[in-house]
Amino acid sequence: MSTMTTIKVPKDVRDRLAALAALEGTSLAGALVHALDRADEQTFWQQVHEANAHVTDEQRSVQRDAGIATLRENLADDADEQISAAGDW
Structure with a gap:
């Protein structure tokens, strides 16, 4: 089992994360993981684009x-x- 921790975020960030979690039908942690996965994928494709631009x-x-x-x-x-x-x- 993963070790749990607490992070402090502004209430508006928490509310945005909660709205995303509700939309995705997941927990706050699940929504955060999905958002990070999407960011990682976007970064990967940006690197591919930059590597092939030349x-x-x-x-x-x-x-x-x-x-x-x-x-x-x-x-x-x-x-x-x-x-x-x-x-x-």
């Missing part, structure tokens, strides 16, 4: 010729849709 069209062409799929190609992969439809995740 890649030139020529470099993308070389990667494609080497069989390295682009993120867009990976996201458009029909095999993923088939796996999802089959429930095989």
